[in-house]
Amino acid sequence: MTEAVVTMDLHPQPASGQAKPWAFPAPERGTLGNGLTVLRCHRPGQQVVAVEICLDTPLDAEPAGLDGIATIMVRALSQGTSSHTAEEFAAELERCGATLNAHADYPGARVSLEVPVSRLSRALTLLAGALDTPTFSGSEVERLVRNRLDGIRLELANPGQRAVKQLSQELFPASARMSRPRQGTEDTVRRIDAAGVRAFYAAHVGPATATAVVVGDLTGIDLDAVLADTLGGWTGDTTGPRPMPPVTADDTGRVVIVDRPGAVQTQLLIGRIGPDQHDQVWPALMLGTYCLGGTLTSRLDRVLREEKGYTYGVRAFEQVLRSPAPDAAGGVTGASLLAISGSVDTASTGPALGDLWTVLRTLAADGLTESERDLAVQNLVGVAPLEFETAASVADTLADQVELHLPDDYQAQLYARLAQTGTAEATAAVVAAFPVNRLVTILVGDAAEIEAAVQDLGLGEITVVTG
Amino acid sequence: MGHTAAQQARSGGLTATEHQLDNGLRLVLSEDHLTPVAAVCLWYDVGSRYEIKGRTGLAHLFEHLMFEGSAQVKGNGHFELVQGAGGSLNGTTSFERTNYFEIMPAHQLELALWLEADRMGSLLAALDEESMENQRDVVKNERRQRYDNVPYGTAFERLTALAYPEGHPYHHIPIGSMADLDAATLDDARAFFRTNYAPNNAVLAVVGDIDPEQTRRWVEKYFGSIPPYAGKVPPRDGTLPDIIGTELREEIQGEVPARALMAAYRLPHDGTRESDAAEVALTVLGDGMSSRLYNRLVRRDRTAVSAGFGLLRLAGAPSLGWLDVKTSGDAEIPQIEAAVDEELARLGAAAPSAAEMERAQALLEREWLDRLGTVAGRADELCRYAVLFGDPQLAFTAVNRILDITAEEVRAVAAARLRPDNRAVLVYEPLPPAETAGEAGGQASAGESDEQDGAGR
Numbered sequence: 001m002t003e004a005v006v007t008m009d010l011h012p013q014p015a016s017g018q019a020k021p022w023a024f025p026a027p028e029r030g031t032l033g034n035g036l037t038v039l040r041c042h043r044p045g046q047q048v049v050a051v052e053i054c055l056d057t058p059l060d061a062e063p064a065g066l067d068g069i070a071t072i073m074v075r076a077l078s079q080g081t082s083s084h085t086a087e088e089f090a091a092e093l094e095r096c097g098a099t100l101n102a103h104a105d106y107p108g109a110r111v112s113l114e115v116p117v118s119r120l121s122r123a124l125t126l127l128a129g130a131l132d133t134p135t136f137s138g139s140e141v142e143r144l145v146r147n148r149l150d151g152i153r154l155e156l157a158n159p160g161q162r163a164v165k166q167l168s169q170e171l172f173p174a175s176a177r178m179s180r181p182r183q184g185t186e187d188t189v190r191r192i193d194a195a196g197v198r199a200f201y202a203a204h205v206g207p208a209t210a211t212a213v214v215v216g217d218l219t220g221i222d223l224d225a226v227l228a229d230t231l232g233g234w235t236g237d238t239t240g241p242r243p244m245p246p247v248t249a250d251d252t253g254r255v256v257i258v259d260r261p262g263a264v265q266t267q268l269l270i271g272r273i274g275p276d277q278h279d280q281v282w283p284a285l286m287l288g289t290y291c292l293g294g295t296l297t298s299r300l301d302r303v304l305r306e307e308k309g310y311t312y313g314v315r316a317f318e319q320v321l322r323s324p325a326p327d328a329a330g331g332v333t334g335a336s337l338l339a340i341s342g343s344v345d346t347a348s349t350g351p352a353l354g355d356l357w358t359v360l361r362t363l364a365a366d367g368l369t370e371s372e373r374d375l376a377v378q379n380l381v382g383v384a385p386l387e388f389e390t391a392a393s394v395a396d397t398l399a400d401q402v403e404l405h406l407p408d409d410y411q412a413q414l415y416a417r418l419a420q421t422g423t424a425e426a427t428a429a430v431v432a433a434f435p436v437n438r439l440v441t442i443l444v445g446d447a448a449e450i451e452a453a454v455q456d457l458g459l460g461e462i463t464v465v466t467g
Numbered sequence: 468m469g470h471t472a473a474q475q476a477r478s479g480g481l482t483a484t485e486h487q488l489d490n491g492l493r494l495v496l497s498e499d500h501l502t503p504v505a506a507v508c509l510w511y512d513v514g515s516r517y518e519i520k521g522r523t524g525l526a527h528l529f530e531h532l533m534f535e536g537s538a539q540v541k542g543n544g545h546f547e548l549v550q551g552a553g554g555s556l557n558g559t560t561s562f563e564r565t566n567y568f569e570i571m572p573a574h575q576l577e578l579a580l581w582l583e584a585d586r587m588g589s590l591l592a593a594l595d596e597e598s599m600e601n602q603r604d605v606v607k608n609e610r611r612q613r614y615d616n617v618p619y620g621t622a623f624e625r626l627t628a629l630a631y632p633e634g635h636p637y638h639h640i641p642i643g644s645m646a647d648l649d650a651a652t653l654d655d656a657r658a659f660f661r662t663n664y665a666p667n668n669a670v671l672a673v674v675g676d677i678d679p680e681q682t683r684r685w686v687e688k689y690f691g692s693i694p695p696y697a698g699k700v701p702p703r704d705g706t707l708p709d710i711i712g713t714e715l716r717e718e719i720q721g722e723v724p725a726r727a728l729m730a731a732y733r734l735p736h737d738g739t740r741e742s743d744a745a746e747v748a749l750t751v752l753g754d755g756m757s758s759r760l761y762n763r764l765v766r767r768d769r770t771a772v773s774a775g776f777g778l779l780r781l782a783g784a785p786s787l788g789w790l791d792v793k794t795s796g797d798a799e800i801p802q803i804e805a806a807v808d809e810e811l812a813r814l815g816a817a818a819p820s821a822a823e824m825e826r827a828q829a830l831l832e833r834e835w836l837d838r839l840g841t842v843a844g845r846a847d848e849l850c851r852y853a854v855l856f857g858d859p860q861l862a863f864t865a866v867n868r869i870l871d872i873t874a875e876e877v878r879a880v881a882a883a884r885l886r887p888d889n890r891a892v893l894v895y896e897p898l899p900p901a902e903t904a905g906e907a908g909g910q911a912s913a914g915e916s917d918e919q920d921g922a923g924r
Contacts, residue, residue, distance in 0.1 A: 005538075005589065005591035005592045006538050006588065006589040006591075006592050007588065007589075007693070007694050008584070008588030008589060008692045008693045008694070009692040010538060010539055010585070010588075010589070011581065011688065011689060012539075013539065013548075013578070013581060014577040014578055014581050014685075016552065016574050016575050016577075016578065017573075017574035017575070017576075017577065018574055019503075019572065019574045020503035020572075020573055020574060020676070021503075022502070022503050022572075044501055045499075045501040045502075046840065047836055047840065048833070048836050048837060048840060086766065087757055087762055087766060090755070090756040090757035091757040091822070091826055093756075093757075094755045094756070094757055094826045094829065094830055095822065095825050095826045095829055096829060097829035097830060097832055097833035097836075098833075099833070116832075116833060116836055143765075143766070143769060146769065146795060146796065147765070147772055147795070149796075150725065150772035150793070150794075150795045150796065151772060153724045153725060154618070154724050154725060154772070154793065156724070157618040157722075157723065157724040158617060158618065159616060159617070262722075263616060264611045264615050264616050265608070265611045265612060265615075265616040267616075295546065295550060296543065296546050297543045297546050297547050297550070302543075305605055306542075306543060306601065306605075307601070308601075308604075309600070309601045309602070309603070309604025309605050309607075309608070310604070310608065311605070311608050311612075312605060312606075312608045312609040312611075312612045312613075343608070343611070343612050343616065344608065345607070345608055345611055374551075375547065375550065375551045378550075378551045378552065378553055379550045379551060379553060381553065382552060382553015382554070382572055382575075383553050383554070383555060384553075385502055385503055385504050385553075385572055386504050386553075386554070386555055386570050386571075386572070389502055389504060389841050389842070390840060390841060
């Protein structure tokens with residue numbers, strides 16, 4: 001090429017300036033008269049306040065055969081109270097400019113409120129009503145059940161969600177709650193009714209076992225008074241057991257193809273289980289997993305996307321499933337899902353899996369480089385001020401810490417621990433996390449097109465399922 | 468307006484200053500020292516509406532090539548340097564613009580400016596066949612992942628093609644067709660860059676914990692020598708009559724899990740008072756958990772699992788009001804369609820109540836609080852108003868314009884626009900259980916943007 005392509009003055013890459021101090025905020029911890037634990041955190045400028053309510057209702061507490069009842073219960077909290085019908089409640093809340101979300105997960109359930117600070121008190125009054133005096137009318141519970149059944153149908157058609165369901169079923173024994181979807185299956189959701197929801201609520205929801213996290217610009221707000229007038233009036237005891245069975249998983253290397261004739265891509269989900277955040281290895285695992293598949297320039301995408309063009313992106317991640325306190329009864333420990341996920345075009349399925357395994361083998365053989373580890377630390381530590389710019393992101397992490405039985409300064413300390421973690425530790429952690437012969441591979445795709453190529457890779461026994 | 472929280476939105480002290488370099492680059496600066504981060508947002512005034520027949524998808528494919536290196540940045544260096552500095556980044560392409568952004572720890576701001584300038588001024592030094600071929604494959608896989616391999620995934624594409632006639636610049640969506648992605652050449656990409664990636668075709672916003680004087684000096688230093696380009700052709704005219712005049716309709720039998728009714732209504736151009744009225748109308752009808760459609764279809768009739776309206780704001784063509792209803796159980800489309808039509812007619816006949824207006828305006832105000840509440844959101848909005856309307860300050864007053872809309876204006880726009888003869892309709896009917904074929908196709912998002920890297924989400 002003879003044409004002048006650079007017509008500007010080039011300057012050398014600038015050096016960075018002086019980093020400004022930033023720390024993950026330390027919440028102030030207190031307890032209301034009704035036993036509700038409160039974590040509060042003032043974030044100047046954050047006009048939208050985030051409130052997280054953590055309910056101590058682990059999915060293991062759901063009655064046998066009623067998987068999904070925790071989800072229906074937390075959603076039903078806002079579908080009618082002693083003061084408002086379901087429609088009125090939603091309208092009142094939205095007149096505050098507020099949003100309310102509720103979901104149930106393995107460690108517990110969460111109700112999340114976000115509202116402009118000027119209407120915090122109004123919105124908290126509504127939230128307190130939802131927690132304290134939910135109606136759980138037969139009609140509303142029935143509606144939520146039907147809505148969930150419709151949702152299941154929609155979700156299973158999505159290849160990513162279908163893969164998650166299959167992986168849970170493969171990894172965990174059928175007796176384990178973790179083997180089944182968080183929001184239940186068609187069979188279990190169908191059995192849920194208002195009486196069951198009321199009983200589950202009565203047994204498991206009350207202020208003494210719950211925590212409220214309040215984060216935002218609280219300037220000029222007498223939060224103690226506001227809380228006393230709202231969440232402070234929530235009453236009720238809980239008596240239900242919170243079982244904590246040990247987590248076991250079968251990570252024998254194998255492949256399950258969920259057949260989708262005609263699919264133009266294959267959804268990959270490759271995983272097994274690992275430790276929880278209480279384990280000392282956690283920072284090293286985070287670093288190593290980032291180097292493997294945290295971003296577009298990590299090892300997996302460097303090959304699968306940026307060299308081969310097989311995919312829009314493949315990610316490796318660790319997701320905590322349950323993380324009991326270190327002194328939990330029976331010495332039960334928690335677990336995380338360690339996984340690689342993404343989608344590749346159908347014709348490239350075999351080659352992409354082959355390359356993926358080569359990346360894992362190379363990593364095991366040669367380890368991470370110092371510069372990879374350095375980049376990972378600089379990113380994971382450096383992005384903290386960005387990641388926690390909003391009140392909602394801070395509240396979410398504080399609530400996670402509560403649910404996962406971590407100390408209030410866990411996130412703050414994590415950055416120092418990441419910075420102290422060396423290349424050898426990060427290598428050891430990620431290699432132990434993704435051993436090439438102990439991975440369960442779920443492929444949602446066209447079995448007729450991909451099975452032979454996958455067979456040739458020797459990833460273990462292949463099973464084809466439908467549905 | 469005593470019922471609003473707008474005092475905060477307005478008295479938040481948000482201000483911005485505007486500057487222009489000799490080469491035409493417009494610069495918008497907004498200081499905010501609450502947290503030590505800075506957002507760099509660069510909008511190029513080019514999107515898929517500039518593409519010509521046979522080359523759909525080029526603007527978005529080109530956006531990917533912007534991350535493949537420039538004179539002083541090797542390979543994926545742009546990603547590596549930003550992420551290694553503790554920053555995050557992405558690029559997105561829509562009908563009307565292409566944006567690039569870096570959110571940085573404040574002390575790494577200069578690096579982001581250097582990186583953006585290097586690729587604006589010297590991309591062609593690094594652009595080669597290898598990256599073209601590679602990113603062509605990546606984008607085709609993006610298309611498969613986001614559109615072709617998810618249920619209802621091509622709804623947005625189909626409805627857009629119905630709502631804007633053949634030959635209209637908005638007839639095709641930014642992802643483009645597989646055939647056109649295959650046909651794009653390296654020369655197309657080079658020409659696209661020369662024509663559109665010039666400083667006089669861009670707005671740069673820098674927002675956050677910045678020193679404005681220092682930032683201006685850096686911008687002058689890194690961008691100042693990049694030559695302007697005078698040969699850009701204006702986009703094809705996107706104006707259309709206010710009303711389509713007849714209902715356009717497509718019915719699909721496909722491998723979808725549930726019946727669905729989707730529609731796109733032709734609405735006023737962004738930037739007009741009527742478009743703000745339309746947004747309030749759509750919110751009354753279909754945003755949140757207590758909108759008219761949600762209450763009617765999901766709560767009372769129980770014929771739908773979800774029902775809502777969204778607004779795709781467009782400045783260079785009519786905006787689109789986006790209806791998406793997924794049926795519940797065995798409910799059928801005609802009963803849902805009749806209920807929707809009844810609700811639209813009711814809003815056209817009588818203004819919404821004060822309580823409904825309060826709800827809709829509070830929700831929209833909240834959206835603005837969220838959008839302006841982060842440095843990246845603020846930078847993006849400043850660029851948007853600068854590129855599309857010539858005045859970044861409009862970003863700070865947008866919420867006031869929404870709150871100024873009256874119930875009667877809402878009724879009027881509903882009567883004029885939310886009518887059966889002004890919509891494109893797409894109906895999905897699942898195949899009987901035994902058959903398999905056709906569209907596997909996910910989420911019918913009115914996703915206007917195609918991203919450089921969406922895998923992390």
